[in-house]
Amino acid sequence: MxxxxxxxxxxxxxxxxxxxxxxxxxxxxxxxxxxxxxxxxxxxxxxxxxxxxxxxxxxxxxxxxxxxxxxxxxxxxxxxxxxxxPASVEDDDALHVIETLRRAKLESEEETGLLNPTPVLEHIAATLATAERIFVCGLGEDGLVAREFALKLSLLGLLTVQHADPVLMMANLATVGPRDVLLLFSEHGELPQLSQISRLFQDDGGRVVSVTRHTANPLRAHADASLAVSAHHAMPHIEQMLYRASVQYLLDVVFALLCHAYPERRGQLDINLERMHHMIHS
Known part of the structure; x- marks a missing residue:
């Protein structure tokens, strides 16, 4: 390592x-x-x-x-x-940029994989698969990733509720039960409103899974389970690309584990994809 x-x-x-x-x-x-x-x-x-x-x-x-x-x-x-x-204009040709980004993404995904052992990923997949309801919440760019993953969970037949507004998420806390799961996306894990939602959700008996950077942060520290993302680069715009790619890599792994370990979920996914295909092409 x-x-x-x-x-x-x-x-x-x-x-x-x-x-x-x-x-x-x-x-x-x-x-x-x-x-x-x-x-x-x-x-x-x-x-x-x-x-x-x-x-x-x-x-x-x-x-x-x-x-x-x-x-x-x-x-x-x-x-x-x-x-x-940053490289000079003379050296920064298109092929160099493409190869640098490709290598950086591979390294970032490899590091992220090492930070999330297989048993942890399997546990999170099982937590989602057996949840009565899955609440998904993220703000800003994290909200875009959260929304996409919430849709994919819904296609598996899992009851998923996605929120981009922490105030509206608060309204659901009164109905939280022990089989409910809250999936929180926050790159740095330091937003006070998300930490408050996390604590209240746990107080009501629910379980929290965080998706943040690997660095120590309040959200990750208090979650029942966490996905840790590694993304580092000297240039900020490249680092942000690496973070998004590594988050997507982790979510793809969890989704693939859900499909592999729970055939009934995979069957529901196939049915929903066929319905969508028929609707688009009819």
Missing amino acids: PPLVKIRSERDQMSAIERRIADFILDNAHLLRDYSSQQLASALGISQSSVVKFAQKCGFKGYPDLKYSIGAAVARNGGGDEEQQ
């Missing part, structure tokens, strides 16, 4: 000091080559031994081994100081 992916995936299980080290490394991976273990410890206000123990806990012989591995990974991904700058 790539070193940065390993650190991201294990962050939530780390101690407070270890999380401080992890966050610094994840936010400043391209600068780590300039830090000795003592300099990193001084920057974070911790002991040098804490830095060394962190490296060893992550599976490295010591801090130099950790620093070298991360430096090599950053170099491979074009993440050095100079490498992170």
